[in-house]
Amino acid sequence: MKLDFALLNAIVAVANAGGFREAARVTGSNPSRLSDAVRRAEQQLGVRLFNRTTRTVALTEAGRALMERLQPAMSEVDAALDAINRYRTTPSGTLRLNVPVSAARLVLPAIIPPFLAQYPDIRLEIVAESNVQDVFRDNCDAGIRYDESLEQDMVALPIGPRRQRFAAAAAPAYLQRYGLPQHPRDLISHNCIRGRYASGVMPEWEFTREGETLRIQVNGSLVVSVGSAVELAVQAAIAGSGIIYLFEEWLRPSFESGALTPLLEPWWQSFSGPWLYYNSRRLIPAPLQAFINFIRAQGQATDI
Known part of the structure; x- marks a missing residue:
């Protein structure tokens, strides 16, 4: 039995992604087009390949059997097409x-x-x-x-x-109101903008100077998700909401404009x-x- 290659691609994409929406995002298609392709494949094959609910899309026994043979074959096709790039x-x-x-x-x-x-x-x-x-x-x-x-x-x-460094910084207005920290331990009494990983962990702020390393568990009124909400943290620091600790290069434009003042620079930690x-x-x-x-x-x- 022959099946259009595009339909086979749709089956593999949906199976690997675990759903039509995610498969559409990965392949640059759209969910309705992939759903239609899978439906047409099932009609031509005469078997249901996926069990669908409003929340999940899962392979049936027939779908799993097909994928066991189809996945390696599609990988070989991709490798063969990629080999053409040499020419x-x-x-x-x-x-x-x-x-x-x-x-x-x-x-x-x-x-x-x-x-x-x-x-x-x-x-x-x-x-x-x-x-x-x-x-x-x-x-x-x-x-x-x-x-x-x-x-x-x-x-x-x-x-x-x-080489990169983490830098501590705060807005001039914040420092005028709350004072300039002279040592990393002084941060304990300051309002610090913290980051939280998806695991729930809020990392300590680590400082190093002349072989001495200090890990400070800071506190503050603002906590942001590491990565996705960091720019919000930067803007909050510029507005005077607290002290931030972030990649030096991320903060450099704010240093150059005067929006943020570098703090404790001799203690900034360097890493590869x-x-x-x-x-x-x-x-x-x-x-x-x-x-x-x-x-x-x-x-x-x-x-x-």
């Missing part, structure tokens, strides 16, 4: 990167425009996560993480600035820059290989 003057296809919000703001703006200019046939999709997630979520090909977030069995490639990482055991798609080559050429970096 093109420039590679094409889609590259999906899973990155922290901080990398999307501080690292990628200097990299993405020249990369797209060099490879105009590549479609780049950036999935910016507020919290660290599996790099292969949403069918991503690679990800950007900091050292402590690197997974095993990954190839890691330096990307972006190799982020890494592009990917699974070397997987076939590397041409768009990802082009991005890897581009990053290597920029930094003359080597894998670790």
Whole structure:
């Protein structure tokens, strides 16, 4: 029995995503089109592939049997099509990167425009996560993480600035009203703008000077989600709501404009820059290989 290739793609997309809406988001389609494609596939095959409710979409036994054979076959088709890129003057296809919000703001703006200019046939999709997630979520090909977030069995490639710092800052109006902290311990009595991870953890503020490290559990009237609501925290700090502790480069425009005043700079903690990482055991798609080559050429970096 023959089935249109587009219908097969729709089945795989919905099965992998676990629903029509999520599959539409990942593939750039729309839920109604995918739903219609799956319905037509079921009609032609004469079996139901998915059990649908208002909340869930799950494979039936027949659907699972089909996916067991179909998934490897579709992967081989993708690999075969990607191999054609070797014969093109420039590679094409889609590259999906899973990155922290901080990398999307501080690292990628200097990299993405020249990369797209060099490879105009590549479609780049950036999935910016507020919290660290599996790099292969949403069918991503690679990800950007900091050292402590690197997974095993990954190839890691330096990307972006190799040294970064966290900076403490407050608005002049706040400091005029509440005073200037002279030591990290002074922050305990100040109104600090804190961040919370999806896990519920609110990290301590860590400072380092001449081999001494201090971890301060600060308090304050504003708590924001790490990543997705950080810009709100910056604007609140500028408005005088409290002291903020964030990437130095994120706050630099506010330092230069005078909207925020740097605090405790001798204590600012320095840490290594982020890494592009990917699974070397997987076939590397041409768009990802082009991005890897581009990053290597920029930094003359080597894998670790």
